Amino acid sequence: MAEQKVELFARRLDRGVQQAVHSNSAAGTEKRYTVLGTDYSAPDDLRRLAGQIRQHAIEHLDTYLEQAEQSLKRQGAHVHYAVTAEDACRAVSDILQKAGAKKVVKSKSMISEEIHLNDHLGSVGIESVETDLGEYIIQIDGDHPSHIVKPIIHKNRRDIAKSFEREGLGDYNDDPETITRRARVFMRDKYLQADAGITGANFVSAETGRLVLVTNEGNSRFCLAAPKIHIALVGIEKVIPSDAELAVLLNLLGRSATGQQLTVYTEFINGPARTDRPSGPQEMHVIFVDNERSQILASDCREILRCIRCGACLNVCPVYRQASGHAYRSVYPGPVGAVLSPLLAGKNFKQLADLPKASSLCGACNEVCPVDIPIPDLLLKLRNRGHEEHAPSPGTPPMGAFAKLASSPMLWRFAMKSNKVMNLVPLEKLPLPYLQPWLKTRTLPEWRGGEFRSWMKDRRKK
């Protein structure tokens, strides 16, 4: 029988990688739980409030996006729009080429992964260097991030040391501190030589136009300190009404992502540096990217647009912990990815329609989500959509016969009783394709169909 792709990936996954992903994720879950528990008596109320804030924002996207644009323009920033991933890539390279820029430094941003910006810039002869330590290692290895907050959760220090050696960043040394120092030295030159810095944004305040960036390493600050041009790629769903909402959202984001009250750097940027300043970009461009988001907004899965990319749902997810991020074959792994990736695929939905099936629907993701996204409901809706569109789903039993049986009480009772023959045959020999995967690792209890019904009847007679 054909196998689910996520299952196949998980089955073949290196044990060491699986264990690293598991322990790192479990530690993340634990930290989040502890810090929220220490600081708040009712963290769930706060999560629900944050959910409402984000839901309100995306349901008024037309208003807030326009307001954000005006605020940014007032501050002297240029605002652009891109409908597709290709449009977004082209918008970036157009700005760079117009300015004669050849070298850029990038701070970590999921949307630039989503549109494959680095590949595009490479193809037009622009050097683009990822400056986040993890993302840099991904870049030199030609790899893909496997977690939205911890991109190299699947790599160990020995892998990294080998990559650094190969890239000429010193002799083999797998001490994490040495690795970090070498990256520091290497990046310094890159920052100072770069013509432009590219960032994403975690939030955009419509009222003030402030782009909010949260990081720990300080690389985004460098990208906005040394180069002369700042380009920010922002998904249109990132807008929020005003700065005031950040009190709720920032307090939840850091705690959910890394167990920090705030990340080390929280940056608020709403324009180019003023002309009398010695450093900072003199030009700021904000590119608002749609790339299927308006279609998601039109769908019955629009709640996923609330996501603030904290990664808590990945950390807590038992399937992610077993399969790791690359099993999801897309930029966004884990529960958020199982919803978002097939939707972002647009017309190619069917190619990723198996992802929503890779879940036991345990609901842990919803329980930790800082914006209370009903992820299991969305997974179920997408399963239904996959079914309607006849997307292939290996290993999923057909349900027509079950429905017939379960809506005819006579047949049902008969089946309950007659199935007792199952107790008499060796189950492992039965040619039932959906029973065998169960029996491989599990036994079945004795069939006792009808027993309760007769007991109940007797009791009523008495």
Next chain:
Amino acid sequence: MSTAREQIFSSVRAALAPLPERTARPVFSKDVAEPHWLAAEADSLALFQKRAEATGTKCFTDMESCAAWLRSQGVRTVYIPAPLTRLAALCSEFSEVTSEYTRARVNEIDAAFTPAAGAIAESGSIILSDESTPDRLAALAPWHHIALVSRAEIHRTIADALAAMPDDPNLIWVTGPSKTADVEGILIQGVHGPGAQACLIL
């Protein structure tokens, strides 16, 4: 042909049009996200110091001890911008004290003092702005960064700081030294920014 902007706005409007009702903007009190322990902290200055130390920012209240700490860290070159020259007088024992910051010397300055635009007690954060910082690089590139925080500019909460954001295109809340846990989840300080973050409260 319509522009990308028009296309996006029209699909967004089309997506929202069929909604029978839209979620209202939630009304919440400013203190809704305050940690419950905050109420017991009467003194904002003491709270700031406690939270700053907890997140790895060293706090000093006099220049002498700050200079002594820098010396113990092996600091040789110090940048102190012009408005702070009275502090420079207290830094006689370093091999170089300069009030000039240029790109060429980004990797040579061991420690830099820059004035902060304020601080946040609840989170132990220092607020930097373009207005207060002579050069973005100066507050970022040296291994040691010492922000000068004035007592009067310590906001009690994150919400207070958000409500009082100055009109400045570049505001940064700094909560501890630059750090990463990318390699096997092991915490390393000093990635791209300061490996040692401090503040001098005046």
Next chain:
Amino acid sequence: MTHSPSRPNGRTVQLMATCLCDAFFDDVAKATVEVLEHAGCEVEFPENQTCCGQPAFNCGDWPASREVMRHTTRVFEGDKPVIVPSGSCAAMLFHGAPLEFEKEKDLPTVQKLANRTWELADFLVNGLGIEKWPGRFPARIAFHRACHTRGTGSGEAALKLLQSIDGLEVIPFGEAEQCCGFGGTFSVSFPHVSSSMGCLKLEHMTASNPDFIVSGDMSCLMHLGGLADRGGQPVKTLHFVQILQSALHRHG
């Protein structure tokens, strides 16, 4: 998961035994009846009941699931509380069904049933107001809050009753929020992932050698028990209602 704030809590109740109890776990269904009767309830068992339709719902075949759910709404007509000794089947009635009927004309019928549905522990504690369970059950147990009770009062309710039983000790274990790996058809379409999740769960739950592994969902227990059994290290599993029942028997 949200639940209707005002559910009926009368003492004449309808029992939805669930298909798993119908097929395998008659002892759990019997214990449910005895426990409800002890709590002063009169238990009705609508004979024509089958399944809640969850398997088809989870597979994405919502038309098939709705067919079963329509049957279920007919079987459980009226306005008495409907009691389900399973977190996931209860959640199917009060949460899943309204979701799959969102765009259907008969949503109100389904919603009506949803508003009458109680998971067993939730009903005993939050419906009937029982705070303490009589009797004795001298044992150490590891209690797995079944995943479908997240966001409901069920997990806490079951724990409250268990902890009130004389002689019973509930022991903590690691990664308690994690799923057992069953997930319905997930267990057969993702057998490796599902079993790995289950083995990890077992490892945590058995770490301090409890006498029983306990849950409020027979599906979790069938999975965990079956895994342990196949692995050659069988564990003793019990639905919490079986503990309530045994405690009563020892009450004398």
